[in-house]
Amino acid sequence: MERKKILINKANPILFGHNAYKQLNNLIIQKSYSKILIFSDFETTKYCLPVLESKIKSTIELTETHNYSINSGEINKNLDSAKIIWQFLIEKGFKRNSLIINLGGGMITDLGGFIASAYMRGVDFVNIPTSLLGMVDASIGGKTGIDLKNIKNIIGSFYFPEITVIDTHYLDTLPIKQFKCGLSEIIKHSLIEGKNDWNRLKVLKNIKELNEDIIYTSIKTKVRIVEQDPKEKNIRKFLNFGHTIGHAIESFLLNTDREVLHGEAVAAGIIMESYLSRSICNFDEKKVNEIKNFIDNHFDKIIIKSEEIHEIIKIMSFDKKNKDDTPKFVLMRKIGMIEIDKNVSEKDIVKAIEFYSY
Numbered sequence: 001m002e003r004k005k006i007l008i009n010k011a012n013p014i015l016f017g018h019n020a021y022k023q024l025n026n027l028i029i030q031k032s033y034s035k036i037l038i039f040s041d042f043e044t045t046k047y048c049l050p051v052l053e054s055k056i057k058s059t060i061e062l063t064e065t066h067n068y069s070i071n072s073g074e075i076n077k078n079l080d081s082a083k084i085i086w087q088f089l090i091e092k093g094f095k096r097n098s099l100i101i102n103l104g105g106g107m108i109t110d111l112g113g114f115i116a117s118a119y120m121r122g123v124d125f126v127n128i129p130t131s132l133l134g135m136v137d138a139s140i141g142g143k144t145g146i147d148l149k150n151i152k153n154i155i156g157s158f159y160f161p162e163i164t165v166i167d168t169h170y171l172d173t174l175p176i177k178q179f180k181c182g183l184s185e186i187i188k189h190s191l192i193e194g195k196n197d198w199n200r201l202k203v204l205k206n207i208k209e210l211n212e213d214i215i216y217t218s219i220k221t222k223v224r225i226v227e228q229d230p231k232e233k234n235i236r237k238f239l240n241f242g243h244t245i246g247h248a249i250e251s252f253l254l255n256t257d258r259e260v261l262h263g264e265a266v267a268a269g270i271i272m273e274s275y276l277s278r279s280i281c282n283f284d285e286k287k288v289n290e291i292k293n294f295i296d297n298h299f300d301k302i303i304i305k306s307e308e309i310h311e312i313i314k315i316m317s318f319d320k321k322n323k324d325d326t327p328k329f330v331l332m333r334k335i336g337m338i339e340i341d342k343n344v345s346e347k348d349i350v351k352a353i354e355f356y357s358y
């Protein structure tokens with residue numbers, strides 16, 4: 001595993017395990033940073049910071065290093081949090097030759113990356129994702145951002161970390177519900193990549209069997225796609241598979257007392273959009289059932305009442321990725337053969353939601 005390294009944009013390496021910390025130490029020494037900020041939330045401060053400190057202790061002892069922790073949760077991925085950190089950086093005299101180390105899930109890497117991209121027109125940062133979703137998705141690909149006026153990621157930038165450190169030991173303390181959020185993105189990546197990845201994943205009986213090799217492969221898929229289409233003009237849209245309906249379900253349930261996490265809604269969306277792939281692109285019915293069985297085995301079923309279906313479809317028409325009011329779907333012809341911008345009738349969407357539900 002130490003040999004594994006993925007390069008993004010011919011620089012910005014994503015590094016694994018012990019070698020990753022070695023490179024992080026080297027980076028800090030070579031760049032002679034004047035100050036370092038380790039940015040985390042209270043959870044990752046408690047569970048992950050002691051590990052990180054033990055890995056870079058002797059290096060950061062030589063540099064003025066601060067830790068700033070904020071409350072966890074998407075609700076804090078906002079301008080207020082960014083402002084508090086920028087003020088802290090100013091008060092502590094952080095100059096351009098500073099480093100921000102983001103230690104946390106996607107909330108922290110998105111927010112910390114954004115803070116780094118704008119402070120003094122850009123300072124170096126390092127991502128150390130501690131959630132599964134952060135490792136395979138959020139920390140990869142250079143998108144940073146914050147939410148504003150209830151719109152997710154509406155303010156942001158493309159800005160790449162110096163390095164990204166993948167240490168799967170952090171996952172030992174990640175709550176199982178959060179772990180599943182990452183699993184749904186791994187399922188998506190495997191279906192995009194091809195049958196080898198999916199065949200390896202679908203036999204997992206217990207998701208805790210999910211190993212570093214699967215995480216490595218999943219990251220490679222995201223990197224391959226991002227590199228070919230960084231600004232989401234064509235194939236980066238593949239990554240929206242499962243998200244058109246998934247996102248609408250997530251938004252709909254936000255206004256109810258039924259809590260659902262993003263990744264849980266995406267897992268449901270993957271079943272529904274696999275069903276639509278059957279109707280629209282002739283995707284193999286056996287595979288649809290295989291995907292449904294796997295997801296049903298690992299995720300709780302989200303209850304969708306029949307009278308709610310039309311509300312969910314209405315939300316899809318407002319998706320910010322649509323060109324007009326018609327939702328465009330990403331569907332599969334085969335595993336590994338993805339098609340974008342597909343039109344789907346309302347009748348078919350209803351059938352897909354019913355297929356998932358019953």
Ligand SMILES: NC(=O)c1ccc[n+]([C@@H]2O[C@H](COP(=O)([O-])OP(=O)(O)OC[C@H]3O[C@@H](n4cnc5c(N)ncnc54)[C@H](O)[C@@H]3O)[C@@H](O)[C@H]2O)c1
Nearest residue numbers: 043047072105106107130131133134137138143170173174
């Ligand atoms: N930039 C991108 O390309 C991209 C892609 C996908 C998602 N995202 C963003 O990622 C965010 C979601 O990321 P997330 O699912 O990691 O959520 P998160 O960062 O909110 O983390 C989820 C919870 O897990 C806790 N946690 C994280 N690591 C832990 C650990 N090792 N042990 C114990 N607890 C731990 C966190 O404190 C938090 O309470 C969203 O804001 C989303 O918009 C960004």
